[in-house]
Amino acid sequence: MLFKLTDEQVMIQNMVREFSRKVVAPTAAERDKTREFPSDNFKQMGELGLMGMMVPEEFGGEAADAVSYVLALSEIAYSCASTSVVMSVQNSIVCESLNKFGTKKQKQEFLVPLASGEILGAFALTEPDAGSDPVSQTTTAVKDGDDYVINGTKRFITSGESSSVVLVTAKTDEAQAYRGISCFIVPKATPGLIVGHHEDKMGLRASDTTDLIFENCRVPAANILGKEGDGFKIAMSGLDSGRIGIAAQSLGVAQAAFDAAIKYAGKRKQFGVSITKHQAIRFQIADMATKIEAARQLTLSAASMKDRGEKFTREASMAKLFASEMVQEITAQAIQIHGGYGFTTDYPVERFYRDARVFTIYEGTSEIQRIVISNSVLKDKRKP
Structure with missing residues (x-):
């Protein structure tokens, strides 16, 4: 199924894209060097409603759907994966768990300031x-x-x-x-x-x-x-949503690496012509574009199932598995297209490569995702 975004979803995507490129991107490389926590980013993201996107308005959130969240998180990850991982944990696991399992008093005390971005969880x-x-x-x-x-x-x-x-x-x-x-x-x-x-x-x-x-x-x-006794259930529920978040982060970083590779290839000349004229590079670009789009569809599908109130554990694991392994390939290929320059800090692709490496590990390794998926397939007779 190809997804046609609603006008509201496109508006959210464009708004976050503009913020991400203008505010988050300019300091990302320097923060990577200094390890400076992007607290100023989160203050502005809270004001934009990005720190409690799926939280009901009653508790200070935006009541956005999961598809809108995926789009927004991908745009933040495009510019700074460090900022995106904090946004992901805040939305997908902390706010989600409090909203789903918390009492009204707990939500008023903790969820409201979390959703507004006043505090982090x-x-x-x-x-x-x-x-x-x-x-x-x-x-x-x-x-x-x-x-x-x-x-x-x-x-x-x-x-x-x-x-x-x-x-x-x-x-x-x-x-x-x-x-x-x-x-x-x-x-x-x-x-x-x-x-x-x-x-x-x-x-x-x-x-x-x-x-x-x-x-x-x-x-x-x-x-x-x-x-x-609900702790394990809460953790597994949070991780289902979190895995959609990791897939969204993977998409953002992969798209950034892909765009950087295209930009570099368009300017780089070898043997008298742009390297985009060489079949080897063109085939790499085709494969990269295809894998990114496949991951995007898996991720949007899982988010859409969540929005419809359907069980999405298997689909979240599929999206996380494919997208997190996809971004390893895309960032490595982006470095390859840059050649020796890709191995230096003069270009952002080496940072993308380092940032992406953990996506197959946290919130459930690729091996754990394969266990979740295979258990579901063997137990559940749903058609894929």
């Missing part, structure tokens, strides 16, 4: 020894009167330093396996919540990724998200 699931297997996490939350006391360490947390509130999963009943995992809303100012090691990353260098350490961190029982 983080989602703490991964641990040093629990990545693809979240059930093996060892962080615990023990009930003590009207509070829960959380102990444990979370790793690779996007916006671990810059966030003001964290959704953290912890075991409340060891004997119940995944049914014994709960989710808690923890303000960063809570005593016992410590920001630990900052990762020195290959890419996405302007976004902070840290450990979060919980040492007898006491939170009110009123801060449990959903019910006790």
